[in-house]
Amino acid sequence: MAAKRVTLADVARLAGLSQTAASMILNGRPDTRLSQDAHDRVNAAAQQLGYRPNVAARGLRTDKTLTIGFISDVVATTRFASGLIKGALEAAEEAGHVMLVLETGGEPAREAEAIAAVLDRQVDGIIFATMRARELFIPDLPAGTSVVMLNATNARYHTSVLPDEEEGGRSAVQLLVDAGHRSGIALIGQNDEVEREVFRSATVARRVAGIRSAMAANDLEFFAEESIWLWEPEDGYRSTKALLERGNDVRALVCMNDRIAFGAYQALGEAGLSVPDDVSIVSFDNDELAAYLRPGLTTVGLPHEEMGRRAVELLLSGQDAGQVLIPMPVVRRRSIAEVPQG
Amino acid sequence: MAAKRVTLADVARLAGLSQTAASMILNGRPDTRLSQDAHDRVNAAAQQLGYRPNVAARGLRTDKTLTIGFISDVVATTRFASGLIKGALEAAEEAGHVMLVLETGGEPAREAEAIAAVLDRQVDGIIFATMRARELFIPDLPAGTSVVMLNATNARYHTSVLPDEEEGGRSAVQLLVDAGHRSGIALIGQNDEVEREVFRSATVARRVAGIRSAMAANDLEFFAEESIWLWEPEDGYRSTKALLERGNDVRALVCMNDRIAFGAYQALGEAGLSVPDDVSIVSFDNDELAAYLRPGLTTVGLPHEEMGRRAVELLLSGQDAGQVLIPMPVVRRRSIAEVPQG
DNA sequence: TACAGTTGCTAAACCCATTTAGCACGCCAC
DNA sequence: GTGGCGTGCTAAATGGGTTTAGCAACTGTA
Secondary structure (H helix, E strand, C coil): CCCCCCHHHHHHHCCCCCCCHHHHHHHCCCCCCCCCCHHHHHHHHHHCCCCCCCCCHHHHCCCCCEEEEECCCCCCCCCCCCHHHHHHHHHHHHHEEEEEEEEEECCHHHHHHHHHHHCCCCCCEEHHHEEEEEECCCCCCCCCEEEEEEEEEEECCCCCCCEHHHHHHHHHHHHHHCCCCCEEEEEEEECCCCCCCCCHHHHHHHHHHHHHHHHHCCCCCCCEEEECCCCCCCHHHHHHHHHHHHCCCCCCCECCHHHHHHHHHHHHHHHHCCCCCEEEEEEEEECCHHHHHHCCCEEEEHHHHHHHHHHHHHHHHHCCEEEECCCCCCEECCCCCCCHHH | CCCCCCCCHHHHHHCCCHHHHHHHHHHHCCCCCCCHHHHHHHHHHHHHHHHCCCCHHHHHHHHHCEEEEEEEEECCCCCCCCHHHHHHHHHHHHCCCCEEEEECCCCHHHHHHHHHHHHHCCCCCCEEEEEEEEEEECCCCCCCEEEEEEEEEEECCCCCCEEEEHHHHHHHHHHHHHCCCCCEEEEEEEECCCCCCCCCCCCHHHHHHHHHHHHHCCCCCCCEEEEECCCHHHHHHHHHHHHCCCCCCCCEEEEEEHHHHHHHHHHHHHCCCCCCCEEEEEEEEECCCCHHHCCHHHHCCCCHHHHHHHHHHHHHHHCCCCEEEEEECCCCCCCCCCCCCC
């Protein structure tokens, strides 16, 4: 970048005052005793020259760079959690900050590099984000570094922002209950028996807990639970197909995410069953898919933007807020049918 | 960020040499006449203290911050073009650079703010990206600012990276031709008659041109062209349904993008027609949707990652490369059936 | 009149690096 | 013995801001 910028010295010179005076006036320092006239001259000069402070130079002295480091595994580069970035970017912009975005692919070596890179640039704080909520191990950071975990947790840094999965799980079941569903409900994507030993993520466990607690509270039971290792459409398709072939009377499906639900739609369609007249479906995430499906999929959404937003706000507020749970919004579309009572 | 870092002065002190010597040695300056012993002592000291230079301080002197500004309308925050960011992020990382990511939502005021913000931080260059390739108007930048347009063009800054849509358009038609399709081919999403006056984007025009040139080269004609204003699944569904209801003998669809194709699958499914046995489909973008569909959708992909990558490489190389066209990869899945000749 | 207290402003240090200019020493040649 | 040169290193300037310490002039009070 060539073409030298206007500096504070230029402003001071034009205003006929010292650099000190110019600095104090432009920063609106309260206790200074500079005259109104001095204020006017400096402001006019700055205006006239189009002066903008050099953030790097200022940061050298003040240790504030108005810059946040956003380090994630694959958040920026996959579509699943890009809402996290969106919310964070917006909140940062509103606070007059800017975000350095780095991705590590979850590799420890790149992660260490990323941390060093943002620290070298004197960021005001770091947000660590993961696509799938999980405990994140991060190397030692200089004492005093502000950190917020986003969709992640960490033993040393307690401030973290997570979706309120337990409540979300309850909401999903409640949608079915409110529509009058009492039997023929299957869970697609999770089977506690089979998955006793697998750890998917801290939040999936909570989602399941919420689902089960709402089922129990309503005296309901799943007549089937299909375990799925990967939560992709293909898997949802196979799983639902297998369930259908076992010949049960399926009336409603709780799918662990929208991609599974997408596969379920495909299997149901092939079997000549219609959503929601024959089978109601409720799911999680509010993936863009959910709106594309016919009929639209009713789902309990991941509040990614709100989470990203809160992470930045917490980071800049500097307080240790512990775990902040963001409510998961219920997005009603047309995949749940009312069941006549009786 | 508290906890003061190790500075060059610390290293110099520990090595028993001047700061000058330490700086020169750590930067590997060639013409210096410092002794091997001095080199060893400085390197050891830096190692021992875990010294990392303060990029901001260095940038103040050298005008290089190893930081790139990435300003886009909605690239980071929607899933459609996040590949652009991914490629750029990777290339930046490989070059030891870091990216400041800002989004403007396409609003001129936010754009001006974004430009000022990255300029205030002395970035080494700026990449302007758009989700839908288009001519982008940007305010005056200081002379000498390095700029690359990504998936966009600009009158003043000529270096831009775009998908090779014309060739991509040809590829799509060629897939059908190679499979033996000669008739019953419809175009979904574009009708030159209707859309004579609408400007979608520079690249859509090229895509269409490529499609038409390949059709002409093979002596083929579309028997129908469905214009669609928005390219969403819902629109693709309606459009295809309308086409089907007109009772033509549809054998193949060229869809302008994967979301339209998604809707086409739904309409075809409802009409009891199977892909690809009854109707073959080829499309564009290689959206993640394409892999979710059953059968998988054959599509000509947007090479977003490669584009992002090239944009960073061009920016850092500093040369004016004009328009760089990145080939669109053909992604073969199962939505095109072979037609028996005769 | 003299001393203290305000008022209005500035010189200089500082942040952390890079870079320019140049010093001190040893050696060689004449 | 001295001018010239190569060797090995450093003091100080620089980049663009913020901040501390303090100066000079004026006002008010005893």
